[in-house]
Amino acid sequence: MSLIFRLAGPGSRLGPQILRQNCTRMLNAVRPVTMKCEPAVPDKNESHDERNMRIGRPQSPHLSIYKPQLTALLSITHRATGMALSAYVIALGYSAVSLQLPLDHYIEQLKLMQIGAGPVFALKFLVAFPLSYHFFNGIRHLLWDTARFLSIKEVYATGYAMLAVSTVGAIVLSGMS
Protein backbone atom coordinates (compact mmCIF):
# COMPACT_ATOMS: atom_id res chain seq x y z
CA MET A 1 0.00 0.00 0.00
CA SER A 2 1.59 3.18 -1.12
CA LEU A 3 0.20 5.49 1.41
CA ILE A 4 1.60 8.28 3.45
CA PHE A 5 0.12 9.23 6.76
CA ARG A 6 1.01 12.81 7.00
CA LEU A 7 0.84 13.84 10.56
CA ALA A 8 0.44 17.54 10.84
CA GLY A 9 2.45 19.69 13.17
CA PRO A 10 1.43 20.46 16.73
CA GLY A 11 -1.77 22.25 17.35
CA SER A 12 -3.49 21.44 14.13
CA ARG A 13 -6.09 19.12 15.56
CA LEU A 14 -6.52 19.24 19.28
CA GLY A 15 -9.19 16.75 19.80
CA PRO A 16 -9.53 14.19 22.48
CA GLN A 17 -10.39 14.86 26.04
CA ILE A 18 -7.17 13.26 27.20
CA LEU A 19 -5.22 16.29 26.25
CA ARG A 20 -7.56 18.94 27.58
CA GLN A 21 -6.12 19.27 31.05
CA ASN A 22 -2.49 19.43 30.23
CA CYS A 23 -2.50 20.91 26.83
CA THR A 24 0.56 23.02 26.82
CA ARG A 25 2.86 20.60 28.55
CA MET A 26 1.70 17.81 26.31
CA LEU A 27 2.16 19.95 23.27
CA ASN A 28 5.79 20.50 24.07
CA ALA A 29 6.25 16.81 23.80
CA VAL A 30 4.50 16.56 20.46
CA ARG A 31 6.77 16.45 17.50
CA PRO A 32 5.80 16.36 13.86
CA VAL A 33 6.32 12.86 12.64
CA THR A 34 6.00 11.65 9.13
CA MET A 35 4.98 8.05 8.82
CA LYS A 36 5.35 6.39 5.52
CA CYS A 37 3.54 3.19 4.80
CA GLU A 38 5.19 0.99 2.25
CA PRO A 39 3.96 -2.12 0.54
CA ALA A 40 4.07 -5.00 2.97
CA VAL A 41 7.13 -7.06 2.30
CA PRO A 42 5.92 -10.58 1.81
CA ASP A 43 7.44 -13.09 4.18
CA LYS A 44 10.42 -14.82 2.73
CA ASN A 45 9.51 -18.38 1.94
CA GLU A 46 12.12 -19.79 4.22
CA SER A 47 12.15 -22.43 6.88
CA HIS A 48 12.68 -21.85 10.57
CA ASP A 49 16.30 -22.92 10.16
CA GLU A 50 16.94 -20.75 7.15
CA ARG A 51 15.52 -17.75 8.96
CA ASN A 52 17.69 -18.44 12.01
CA MET A 53 20.76 -18.68 9.80
CA ARG A 54 19.95 -15.47 7.94
CA ILE A 55 19.46 -13.34 11.03
CA GLY A 56 22.19 -15.08 12.99
CA ARG A 57 19.88 -16.37 15.67
CA PRO A 58 20.87 -19.57 17.48
CA GLN A 59 18.59 -22.55 17.82
CA SER A 60 16.11 -22.08 20.64
CA PRO A 61 16.25 -23.16 23.41
CA HIS A 62 20.00 -22.73 23.48
CA LEU A 63 20.83 -25.80 25.51
CA SER A 64 24.06 -24.59 27.09
CA ILE A 65 22.39 -21.38 28.24
CA TYR A 66 18.85 -22.43 29.00
CA LYS A 67 18.25 -23.77 32.48
CA PRO A 68 17.42 -27.49 32.47
CA GLN A 69 13.84 -28.01 33.59
CA LEU A 70 11.97 -31.14 34.55
CA THR A 71 9.59 -30.73 31.63
CA ALA A 72 12.33 -30.63 29.03
CA LEU A 73 14.28 -33.44 30.67
CA LEU A 74 11.28 -35.77 30.84
CA SER A 75 10.47 -34.91 27.25
CA ILE A 76 13.89 -35.70 25.85
CA THR A 77 14.01 -38.88 27.95
CA HIS A 78 10.76 -40.01 26.32
CA ARG A 79 12.46 -39.58 22.97
CA ALA A 80 15.64 -41.32 24.16
CA THR A 81 13.71 -44.28 25.56
CA GLY A 82 11.68 -44.46 22.35
CA MET A 83 14.91 -44.60 20.37
CA ALA A 84 16.38 -47.23 22.68
CA LEU A 85 13.28 -49.42 22.41
CA SER A 86 13.32 -49.02 18.64
CA ALA A 87 16.96 -50.10 18.58
CA TYR A 88 16.08 -53.21 20.63
CA VAL A 89 13.17 -54.14 18.37
CA ILE A 90 15.21 -53.58 15.21
CA ALA A 91 18.06 -55.64 16.69
CA LEU A 92 15.63 -58.41 17.63
CA GLY A 93 14.23 -58.53 14.11
CA TYR A 94 17.60 -58.41 12.38
CA SER A 95 19.21 -60.98 14.64
CA ALA A 96 16.23 -63.31 14.24
CA VAL A 97 16.80 -63.47 10.49
CA SER A 98 20.59 -63.22 10.38
CA LEU A 99 21.76 -65.49 13.20
CA GLN A 100 22.62 -69.01 12.18
CA LEU A 101 20.61 -70.74 14.87
CA PRO A 102 17.14 -69.92 16.17
CA LEU A 103 17.11 -67.11 18.70
CA ASP A 104 16.08 -69.32 21.63
CA HIS A 105 19.37 -71.17 21.25
CA TYR A 106 21.26 -68.01 22.16
CA ILE A 107 19.00 -67.31 25.12
CA GLU A 108 19.75 -70.85 26.28
CA GLN A 109 23.48 -70.15 25.92
CA LEU A 110 23.11 -67.06 28.08
CA LYS A 111 21.40 -69.16 30.73
CA LEU A 112 24.20 -71.71 30.71
CA MET A 113 26.79 -68.99 31.19
CA GLN A 114 25.36 -68.17 34.63
CA ILE A 115 26.59 -64.61 34.51
CA GLY A 116 25.23 -63.93 38.02
CA ALA A 117 22.11 -62.32 39.42
CA GLY A 118 23.56 -58.79 39.40
CA PRO A 119 24.51 -58.68 35.72
CA VAL A 120 21.18 -60.28 34.79
CA PHE A 121 19.37 -57.61 36.79
CA ALA A 122 21.38 -54.94 34.97
CA LEU A 123 20.68 -56.51 31.60
CA LYS A 124 16.95 -56.66 32.28
CA PHE A 125 16.99 -53.12 33.63
CA LEU A 126 18.42 -51.92 30.33
CA VAL A 127 15.25 -53.21 28.70
CA ALA A 128 12.82 -52.65 31.56
CA PHE A 129 13.60 -49.03 32.30
CA PRO A 130 13.12 -47.65 28.79
CA LEU A 131 9.98 -49.74 28.42
CA SER A 132 8.56 -48.78 31.79
CA TYR A 133 9.38 -45.12 31.37
CA HIS A 134 8.10 -44.93 27.82
CA PHE A 135 4.97 -46.87 28.76
CA PHE A 136 3.97 -44.64 31.67
CA ASN A 137 5.07 -41.41 30.08
CA GLY A 138 3.25 -42.57 26.95
CA ILE A 139 0.06 -42.63 29.02
CA ARG A 140 0.86 -39.09 30.08
CA HIS A 141 1.32 -38.04 26.47
CA LEU A 142 -1.93 -39.65 25.43
CA LEU A 143 -3.78 -37.92 28.26
CA TRP A 144 -2.35 -34.60 27.14
CA ASP A 145 -3.54 -35.38 23.65
CA THR A 146 -7.07 -35.57 25.02
CA ALA A 147 -6.55 -32.12 26.57
CA ARG A 148 -6.12 -33.31 30.13
CA PHE A 149 -3.48 -32.45 32.79
CA LEU A 150 -2.14 -29.56 30.77
CA SER A 151 -1.68 -26.92 33.47
CA ILE A 152 1.90 -26.36 34.59
CA LYS A 153 1.01 -27.66 38.04
CA GLU A 154 -0.47 -30.85 36.63
CA VAL A 155 2.37 -31.31 34.17
CA TYR A 156 4.81 -31.29 37.08
CA ALA A 157 2.64 -33.46 39.34
CA THR A 158 2.10 -36.13 36.68
CA GLY A 159 5.77 -35.83 35.78
CA TYR A 160 6.95 -36.69 39.28
CA ALA A 161 4.31 -39.42 39.61
CA MET A 162 5.32 -40.96 36.29
CA LEU A 163 8.99 -40.85 37.28
CA ALA A 164 8.27 -42.66 40.54
CA VAL A 165 5.97 -45.27 39.02
CA SER A 166 8.21 -46.02 36.05
CA THR A 167 11.37 -46.29 38.20
CA VAL A 168 9.72 -48.63 40.70
CA GLY A 169 8.16 -50.53 37.80
CA ALA A 170 11.54 -50.95 36.11
CA ILE A 171 13.18 -52.19 39.33
CA VAL A 172 10.40 -54.68 40.03
CA LEU A 173 10.42 -55.94 36.44
CA SER A 174 14.19 -56.31 36.44
CA GLY A 175 14.04 -58.40 39.62
CA MET A 176 11.48 -60.80 38.17
CA SER A 177 12.37 -64.04 36.48
Added chain:
Amino acid sequence: MALSLLARNIPKLRGFAALPRCTFRIQKAQNFTQLVVSKNTNSLSLANKCKIQFVNVGQQAKRNMSGDHGKIWTIEKIISFLLLGLVPATFLYPNNILDNAFAVACVLHFHWGLEACVIDYARPIVVGPILSKIAIALLYVVSATTLGALIYFNQTQIGIGCALRDFWSITGTAADNQKSAK
Protein backbone atom coordinates in the same frame (compact mmCIF):
# COMPACT_ATOMS: atom_id res chain seq x y z
CA MET B 1 8.91 2.84 19.93
CA ALA B 2 5.42 2.40 18.64
CA LEU B 3 4.15 3.42 22.04
CA SER B 4 5.97 6.70 22.21
CA LEU B 5 4.85 7.41 18.71
CA LEU B 6 1.28 6.88 19.79
CA ALA B 7 1.64 9.06 22.84
CA ARG B 8 2.95 11.90 20.78
CA ASN B 9 0.30 11.80 18.18
CA ILE B 10 -2.85 10.80 19.95
CA PRO B 11 -4.91 13.54 18.28
CA LYS B 12 -4.04 12.39 14.83
CA LEU B 13 -4.31 8.73 15.42
CA ARG B 14 -8.04 8.36 15.64
CA GLY B 15 -8.11 7.12 12.11
CA PHE B 16 -5.98 4.18 13.03
CA ALA B 17 -8.73 2.76 15.17
CA ALA B 18 -10.07 1.11 12.07
CA LEU B 19 -6.84 -0.66 11.34
CA PRO B 20 -7.35 -3.67 13.59
CA ARG B 21 -10.36 -4.51 11.48
CA CYS B 22 -8.05 -4.94 8.55
CA THR B 23 -5.44 -6.98 10.32
CA PHE B 24 -8.06 -9.27 11.74
CA ARG B 25 -8.95 -10.41 8.26
CA ILE B 26 -5.41 -11.53 7.67
CA GLN B 27 -5.48 -13.82 10.64
CA LYS B 28 -8.81 -15.31 9.77
CA ALA B 29 -8.12 -16.11 6.16
CA GLN B 30 -6.31 -19.18 5.05
CA ASN B 31 -4.19 -18.41 2.06
CA PHE B 32 -4.08 -15.39 -0.17
CA THR B 33 -5.95 -12.80 1.74
CA GLN B 34 -7.45 -9.75 0.18
CA LEU B 35 -7.18 -6.84 2.47
CA VAL B 36 -9.88 -4.43 1.40
CA VAL B 37 -10.77 -1.38 3.37
CA SER B 38 -14.45 -1.32 4.24
CA LYS B 39 -16.55 1.44 2.73
CA ASN B 40 -17.91 2.79 5.98
CA THR B 41 -14.58 3.61 7.58
CA ASN B 42 -14.49 7.22 6.59
CA SER B 43 -11.98 8.11 9.23
CA LEU B 44 -9.49 6.14 7.21
CA SER B 45 -9.54 8.63 4.40
CA LEU B 46 -5.85 8.20 3.87
CA ALA B 47 -5.93 4.50 4.23
CA ASN B 48 -8.49 4.38 1.47
CA LYS B 49 -5.71 5.13 -0.92
CA CYS B 50 -4.20 1.79 -0.15
CA LYS B 51 -5.68 -0.32 -2.86
CA ILE B 52 -5.47 -3.97 -2.19
CA GLN B 53 -2.90 -5.81 -0.24
CA PHE B 54 -2.10 -9.41 -0.80
CA VAL B 55 -0.75 -11.23 2.17
CA ASN B 56 0.36 -14.74 1.55
CA VAL B 57 -0.37 -16.29 4.89
CA GLY B 58 0.18 -19.70 3.34
CA GLN B 59 3.89 -19.08 3.22
CA GLN B 60 4.01 -19.23 6.97
CA ALA B 61 3.31 -22.94 6.80
CA LYS B 62 6.89 -23.73 5.99
CA ARG B 63 7.92 -22.56 9.45
CA ASN B 64 6.63 -25.78 10.95
CA MET B 65 9.53 -28.12 11.45
CA SER B 66 7.67 -31.33 10.87
CA GLY B 67 5.21 -30.09 8.31
CA ASP B 68 1.58 -30.99 8.26
CA HIS B 69 0.69 -34.45 9.36
CA GLY B 70 -2.69 -33.84 10.86
CA LYS B 71 -4.30 -36.84 9.23
CA ILE B 72 -1.74 -39.35 10.42
CA TRP B 73 -1.84 -37.90 13.93
CA THR B 74 -5.06 -39.67 14.90
CA ILE B 75 -3.80 -43.01 13.61
CA GLU B 76 -0.56 -42.49 15.52
CA LYS B 77 -2.47 -41.96 18.73
CA ILE B 78 -4.69 -44.98 18.16
CA ILE B 79 -1.63 -47.16 17.56
CA SER B 80 0.01 -45.80 20.73
CA PHE B 81 -3.15 -46.60 22.64
CA LEU B 82 -3.21 -50.11 21.19
CA LEU B 83 0.41 -50.64 22.20
CA LEU B 84 -0.55 -49.80 25.75
CA GLY B 85 -2.51 -53.05 25.79
CA LEU B 86 -0.46 -55.06 23.30
CA VAL B 87 2.83 -54.74 25.16
CA PRO B 88 1.69 -56.41 28.40
CA ALA B 89 -0.67 -58.80 26.58
CA THR B 90 2.03 -60.14 24.27
CA PHE B 91 4.30 -60.73 27.24
CA LEU B 92 1.62 -62.34 29.41
CA TYR B 93 -0.21 -64.45 26.83
CA PRO B 94 2.18 -65.09 23.96
CA ASN B 95 0.49 -66.41 20.84
CA ASN B 96 0.85 -65.95 17.12
CA ILE B 97 -1.91 -63.37 16.76
CA LEU B 98 -0.65 -61.13 19.55
CA ASP B 99 2.94 -61.55 18.35
CA ASN B 100 2.05 -60.33 14.88
CA ALA B 101 -0.26 -57.60 16.10
CA PHE B 102 2.52 -56.36 18.33
CA ALA B 103 5.00 -56.49 15.42
CA VAL B 104 2.79 -54.41 13.13
CA ALA B 105 1.72 -51.86 15.76
CA CYS B 106 5.22 -51.51 17.14
CA VAL B 107 6.89 -51.00 13.77
CA LEU B 108 4.27 -48.46 12.67
CA HIS B 109 4.70 -46.64 15.98
CA PHE B 110 8.47 -46.51 15.98
CA HIS B 111 8.55 -45.65 12.29
CA TRP B 112 6.55 -42.48 12.85
CA GLY B 113 8.44 -41.82 16.07
CA LEU B 114 11.85 -42.14 14.46
CA GLU B 115 10.64 -40.18 11.45
CA ALA B 116 9.95 -37.26 13.78
CA CYS B 117 13.47 -37.61 15.17
CA VAL B 118 15.06 -37.77 11.71
CA ILE B 119 13.09 -34.71 10.59
CA ASP B 120 14.20 -32.86 13.71
CA TYR B 121 17.87 -33.76 13.67
CA ALA B 122 18.85 -34.71 10.11
CA ARG B 123 17.64 -31.36 8.82
CA PRO B 124 18.66 -30.13 5.37
CA ILE B 125 20.38 -27.16 6.97
CA VAL B 126 22.43 -29.44 9.23
CA VAL B 127 23.31 -32.41 7.03
CA GLY B 128 22.47 -31.09 3.59
CA PRO B 129 19.38 -31.68 1.47
CA ILE B 130 20.56 -34.99 0.04
CA LEU B 131 21.58 -36.66 3.29
CA SER B 132 18.34 -35.65 4.97
CA LYS B 133 16.40 -37.35 2.19
CA ILE B 134 18.62 -40.41 2.39
CA ALA B 135 18.03 -40.59 6.14
CA ILE B 136 14.27 -40.74 5.65
CA ALA B 137 14.60 -43.30 2.86
CA LEU B 138 16.88 -45.37 5.04
CA LEU B 139 14.33 -45.27 7.83
CA TYR B 140 11.67 -46.64 5.48
CA VAL B 141 14.02 -49.48 4.56
CA VAL B 142 14.83 -50.23 8.19
CA SER B 143 11.19 -50.14 9.28
CA ALA B 144 9.99 -52.33 6.43
CA THR B 145 12.75 -54.91 6.81
CA THR B 146 12.24 -54.98 10.58
CA LEU B 147 8.54 -55.66 10.13
CA GLY B 148 9.35 -58.46 7.70
CA ALA B 149 11.96 -59.90 10.03
CA LEU B 150 9.65 -59.82 13.05
CA ILE B 151 6.82 -61.55 11.20
CA TYR B 152 9.29 -64.11 9.86
CA PHE B 153 10.45 -64.66 13.43
CA ASN B 154 6.85 -65.05 14.63
CA GLN B 155 6.03 -67.56 11.89
CA THR B 156 9.18 -69.67 11.92
CA GLN B 157 10.50 -69.42 15.48
CA ILE B 158 9.21 -68.98 19.02
CA GLY B 159 7.78 -65.49 18.41
CA ILE B 160 8.23 -62.18 20.18
CA GLY B 161 6.19 -62.96 23.30
CA CYS B 162 7.91 -66.26 24.05
CA ALA B 163 11.33 -64.79 23.27
CA LEU B 164 10.73 -62.05 25.83
CA ARG B 165 9.49 -64.56 28.41
CA ASP B 166 12.48 -66.77 27.71
CA PHE B 167 14.88 -63.90 28.19
CA TRP B 168 13.07 -62.84 31.34
CA SER B 169 13.30 -66.34 32.82
CA ILE B 170 17.07 -66.02 33.04
CA THR B 171 18.27 -65.68 36.63
CA GLY B 172 22.00 -65.86 35.99
CA THR B 173 22.39 -68.48 38.72
CA ALA B 174 22.48 -72.28 38.97
CA ALA B 175 18.69 -72.26 39.01
CA ASP B 176 18.80 -71.65 35.26
CA ASN B 177 20.49 -74.97 34.58
CA GLN B 178 17.99 -76.91 36.63
CA LYS B 179 15.18 -75.35 34.67
CA SER B 180 16.80 -75.83 31.31
CA ALA B 181 17.77 -79.40 32.15
CA LYS B 182 14.12 -80.28 32.12
